[in-house]
Amino acid sequence: MDRRVISGTVDTVFELDYSVRAEDMRSLYEKAKRDQWNATRDIAWATPEPPDGRVLAEELIDIHGSPIWERLGERDRIELNRRITAWRLSVLLYGEQGAMLVCSQLVGIVPGADQKFFQASQVMDEARHNEVLERYIQARLGGLHYPMPENERFLFDTILTDPRWYIKTIALQLVAETFAVSMFKMMAEAALDPVLREVCQRILQDESRHMGFGMLALPGIVREASEGERREMEDFTCLAVEKVLTGFFPLEAYQDLGFSPAQIDEIRSYRRGAAARNDYAAYRKFFRRDMHAAMVNNLARIGLLTERVRPRLAALGIALPAAA
Ligand SMILES: [Fe+2]
Ligand SMILES: [Fe+2]
Numbered sequence: 001m002d003r004r005v006i007s008g009t010v011d012t013v014f015e016l017d018y019s020v021r022a023e024d025m026r027s028l029y030e031k032a033k034r035d036q037w038n039a040t041r042d043i044a045w046a047t048p049e050p051p052d053g054r055v056l057a058e059e060l061i062d063i064h065g066s067p068i069w070e071r072l073g074e075r076d077r078i079e080l081n082r083r084i085t086a087w088r089l090s091v092l093l094y095g096e097q098g099a100m101l102v103c104s105q106l107v108g109i110v111p112g113a114d115q116k117f118f119q120a121s122q123v124m125d126e127a128r129h130n131e132v133l134e135r136y137i138q139a140r141l142g143g144l145h146y147p148m149p150e151n152e153r154f155l156f157d158t159i160l161t162d163p164r165w166y167i168k169t170i171a172l173q174l175v176a177e178t179f180a181v182s183m184f185k186m187m188a189e190a191a192l193d194p195v196l197r198e199v200c201q202r203i204l205q206d207e208s209r210h211m212g213f214g215m216l217a218l219p220g221i222v223r224e225a226s227e228g229e230r231r232e233m234e235d236f237t238c239l240a241v242e243k244v245l246t247g248f249f250p251l252e253a254y255q256d257l258g259f260s261p262a263q264i265d266e267i268r269s270y271r272r273g274a275a276a277r278n279d280y281a282a283y284r285k286f287f288r289r290d291m292h293a294a295m296v297n298n299l300a301r302i303g304l305l306t307e308r309v310r311p312r313l314a315a316l317g318i319a320l321p322a323a324a
Contacts, residue, residue, distance in 0.1 A: 233304060
């Protein structure tokens, strides 16, 4: 069977007080109940596909505009469009499964009934995201999946085995979901298939609540942390940011299209050059700006944009406002 087993132990907190103790957290849970949707019923699956088979704007393909791209025929361009989309959606699909598993642990570990209730709702949300992306891949991309990238596997293994709820929340609800929100926004904007656009927009509705959990739960614990604990939080933040920002290259999609190792090297160096010059299409420029600004803003709000963190973010290419 296609599955991985990750061993770990966590402490489960059985709450006995179910009164409202954190009102803003309880109202986030109320919103989660109010805004549930159903991937079976609420997505217009019968909408016709784009006639030429392209699902995403060509500008989102790394090599768009490069000499290699110019040499590709129409059929290969469409094939690459579908394969790169399947590769991106596979990464997001594993992220949704990972998020569901992390939140199911959080239900047990996090203290407080309000927090547990909200996490229970997030488990349901992430299951729905996992379900809807799989349905999309089956319905529109012929069931094409690509393997989980090493960085993503490493990140989720680390989150799932760390016993502390706030470390899981920093990595998931703060870093990974900030990244995912910008990614889904970009995909929704760039989708040529209206069903893909709708799927991304639906997922986005839930994601802002999930980030809200981190924004409500983390500032207090960061404020009260000892020096040693704060350093661990800072280090974990930087590790998670590094993992979500690097190491995502759709190698297998290019291989499937028959690119030789020499051509793949050419693609990699074209990508590096584009990154160094920040020479991206408008969609990507917006994504980078949006994601970097959201990351910096969210870290500042919870008190983790510290003097130790700032230079490490800058080294990852994240633009920072001058220190206050
Ligand atoms: Fe999700
Ligand atoms: Fe989420």
